[in-house]
Amino acid sequence: QVHLQESGPGLVKPSETLSLNCIVSGYSISSGNFWGWIRQPPGKGLEWIGSIYHSGSTYYKSSLESRVTISLDTPKNQFSLKLTSVTAADTAVYYCARIPSGGPDYWGQGTLVTVSS
Amino acid sequence: DIQMTQSPSSLSASVGDRVTITCRASQSISTYLNWYQQKPGKAPKLLIYGASSLQSGVPARFSGSGSGTDFTLTINSLQPEDFATYYCLQSFSSPPITFGQGTRLDIK
Numbered sequence: 210q211v212h213l214q215e216s217g218p219g220l221v222k223p224s225e226t227l228s229l230n231c232i233v234s235g236y237s238i239s240s241g242n243f244w245g246w247i248r249q250p251p252g253k254g255l256e257w258i259g260s261i262y263h264s265g266s267t268y269y270k271s272s273l274e275s276r277v278t279i280s281l282d283t284p285k286n287q288f289s290l291k292l293t294s295v296t297a298a299d300t301a302v303y304y305c306a307r308i309p310s311g312g313p314d315y316w317g318q319g320t321l322v323t324v325s326s
Numbered sequence: 327d328i329q330m331t332q333s334p335s336s337l338s339a340s341v342g343d344r345v346t347i348t349c350r351a352s353q354s355i356s357t358y359l360n361w362y363q364q365k366p367g368k369a370p371k372l373l374i375y376g377a378s379s380l381q382s383g384v385p386a387r388f389s390g391s392g393s394g395t396d397f398t399l400t401i402n403s404l405q406p407e408d409f410a411t412y413y414c415l416q417s418f419s420s421p422p423i424t425f426g427q428g429t430r431l432d433i434k
Contacts, residue, residue, distance in 0.1 A: 243421065255370065255413055255425040268421035271327070304369055311376060312360040312417035316369035 211236045213305050213317035221299075221324050227292040231305030231317055232285070239263055239283045243308040246279065246290045248301040249319075256301075260308050261288060295324045328352050328419050332412075332426035338434040343404045347429045349397045349414035358418035361390055361399045364428075365410045373412075374399065401431075409433050 217229035231244070238244055245260035259269035261279045269277045278291040292299060302321050306313040329352040339345050349359065357377035362370035372381045374390035377397055387402040401408055414426040 245421070254428045255415075257421075257423045257425070260421045260423075270422060308420070308423065310417065310420055311358070312372075312415050312420065312423060313362075313370075314372055314375075319369050 211307060211315040213307065213315055215303060215305050215317045215320040217320060217322070219321060219323060221295055221322060222326050223296055223324055224294055227290070227295050227299060227303075227322055227324075229290045229303055229305070229320065229322070230287055231289070232287040233307075234286070236307070237283075238281060238286055238288060243268075243310075244279075244281070244288050245306055245308045245313070247304045247306055247313065247316075249304070250298075250301045258290065258292075258303075297324050300324045327422055328355060328416050328424055330414055330416055330424050330426040332414055332429050334429060335427065336430040336432065338432045339404055340434045341404055341406060345401050345404060345431065347399045347412055347414075347431075349392075349399070349426050351395045351397075351416055351418075354394045355416045355418035357393050358416055358420070359390070359392065359397045360415045360417065361388075362413045362415065363408075363410045364413065370413060406433075 212234045221227045243260040246258040259279050261267045276293045281288045300323050302319040304319045305317045307315040331350045359377040361374040364370040378390045389400045412429045
C-alpha cells in the first residue's frame with residue numbers, strides 16, 4: 210500500500226519561504242509516476258500546485274511558477290515543495306500526492322500551513 | 327488551461343435519494359475525468375477514474391458517465407456517509423491537472 214506523509218512548519222511569516230517534505234512508503238518514487246502538491250485554502254476548493262516526474266522533470270501551475278520549486282530526494286524516497294515570498298493567500302492545507310497519468314490516486318493526510326506574522 | 331465547471335455548487339438530499347452532479351470541461355478531455363469525495367478534515371478520496379471506472383472498494387451505488395466535455399456522477403440510494411463534498415478533476419492535459427470547484431452535498 211502506498212503511503213504519503215507531509216511534514217514541515219505549520220506557521221510561516223509573510224515574505225518568507227514555505228518548505229514542506231513528503232515521505233513516501235510502499236513505493237519507490239524512482240520507479241515511475243509523477244509526484245505532486247495540491248493545496249486547499251480554508252473553506253475553498255482544491256488547487257494543483259505542481260508535479261515532478263520520477264526523472265526530475267518539473268511542471269508548475271503558471272500563476273505560481275515564479276515562486277515554486279519541487280524536487281526529489283530519491284535516496285530518502287521523498288520529495289519537497291518550496292514556495293517563496295508567501296502571503297496570507299498561501300494559507301492552506303497542503304497535500305502531497307502520487308499523480309499518475311489518470312490523476313491523483315494516493316494522497317497524504319494534508320498539513321495546514323498558516324502565513325502570519 | 328482547461329477549465330472545469332461543476333454544478334450545482336451545493337445541493338440538499340435525503341437518505342435514499344438519487345443525486346446527480348455534473349461537470350463540464352472547457353474543451354474535450356475524452357474520458358480523462360476523475361471524481362473525488364472529500365469529508366471535513368480529510369484528504370480527497372478517489373471514487374471514479376476514467377469517467378466511469380469504479381475505484382476498488384468504492385460502493386456500487388456510485389457511478390460515472392460521460393465523455394468529451396460533459397460528465398456526470400450519480401449516487402443511487404444515498405447513505406448517511408455519502409454527505410460530503412465532491413470534486414471532478416481532468417487529467418487530459420496532465421500536467422497540469424485541474425479540479426472543478428466542488429459540490430457540497432448536505433442532508434435535507
